[in-house]
Amino acid sequence: MLRQISLGSVGLVVGGGLSIVGFTAYFLDNATLNLVGFFYGIPLLLGGLALKAAELxxxxxxxxxxxxxxxxxxxxxxxxxxxxxxxxxxxxxxxxxxxxxxxxxxxxxxxxxxxxxxxxxxxxxxxxxxxxxxxxxxxxxxxxxxxxxxxxxxxxxxxxxxxxxxxxxxxxxxxxxxxxxxxxxxxxxxxxxx
CATH class of the missing domain: 3.30.980 (Threonyl-tRNA Synthetase; Chain A, domain 2)
Structure with a gap:
């Protein structure tokens, strides 16, 4: 079943969600969530984009x-x-x-x-x-x-x-x-x- 799941899509969804949380936390002055969003969300989002580009x-x-x-x-x-x-x-x-x-x-x-x-x-x-x-x-x-x-x-x-x-x-x-x-x-x- 896992063979039918696109890792690129998972990376985009999880990375996009964490990035949005990070940007929201930045504007709300929540340093902990801000760091989680930037340090985990953006790399996951970029990784998801790279996998989506190379996906068959x-x-x-x-x-x-x-x-x-x-x-x-x-x-x-x-x-x-x-x-x-x-x-x-x-x-x-x-x-x-x-x-x-x-x-x-x-x-x-x-x-x-x-x-x-x-x-x-x-x-x-x-x-x-x-x-x-x-x-x-x-x-x-x-x-x-x-x-x-x-x-x-x-x-x-x-x-x-x-x-x-x-x-x-x-x-x-x-x-x-x-x-x-x-x-x-x-x-x-x-x-x-x-």
Whole structure:
């Protein structure tokens, strides 16, 4: 639950409140509250502003995950799938986009302007196996380029995962689904994604 709370917003609210108390205390000649407001409130307010500027919001689920899929996740999800799901569904700081270092390594991030953007995720069962689907908006990288990288994507996120690529909607919509499917013997594999 704490992953869904913006530290920047908390810093702004707490720091702003303490700063207002400090300024009010200054005008009312209350030295103790004045010091609390200035020494704690202003740094917290500035820290909140800095975090808000470097904040990357969580990626939403495009559809609710049914109980049957949650049970399948508990049984079959690899540590890589769990790490990706947890990382992209929480606030991040100091990154330009979700999975930016992974996309760069895979050769799918030639520049900031061309980078595919992770829009949402969903969880499914495919042939009885747990699958995590990453839904990208990819206007400048063609689906054919994604397909050429499929084996490299599979090696990067594997072992224990099979990767399928699908172009969702019409070709003009520029949507690419990267489906990470757990293979039955895959539970417990770990990969650092950055």
């Amino acid at each position: 919001k969580p990626v939403p689920f495009s559809q609710p995950t049914p109980e049957a899929i949650l049970s399948l996740r508990e049984q079959q999800a690899t540590s890589t799938q769990n790490q990706i799901r947890k990382d992209v569904t929480r606030y991040r700081y100091g990154q330009e986009a979700h999975l930016d270092s992974s996309l760069k390594y895979l050769g799918l991030d030639p520049s900031d302007e061309e980078r595919p953007v992770l829009q949402s995720i969903r969880e499914e069962a495919i042939d009885g196996s747990y699958a995590l689907v990453l839904e990208f908006e990819s206007p400048l990288i063609k689906f054919e380029d994604w397909q050429k990288k499929r084996e490299k994507i599979e090696r990067f996120f594997g072992p224990g995962l099979r990767v399928e690529l699908h172009q969702s909607g019409s070709p003009d919509e520029n949507r690419v689904d990267v489906t990470l499917i757990a293979t039955p013997d895959a539970a417990g594999n770990t990969e650092s994604l950055g």
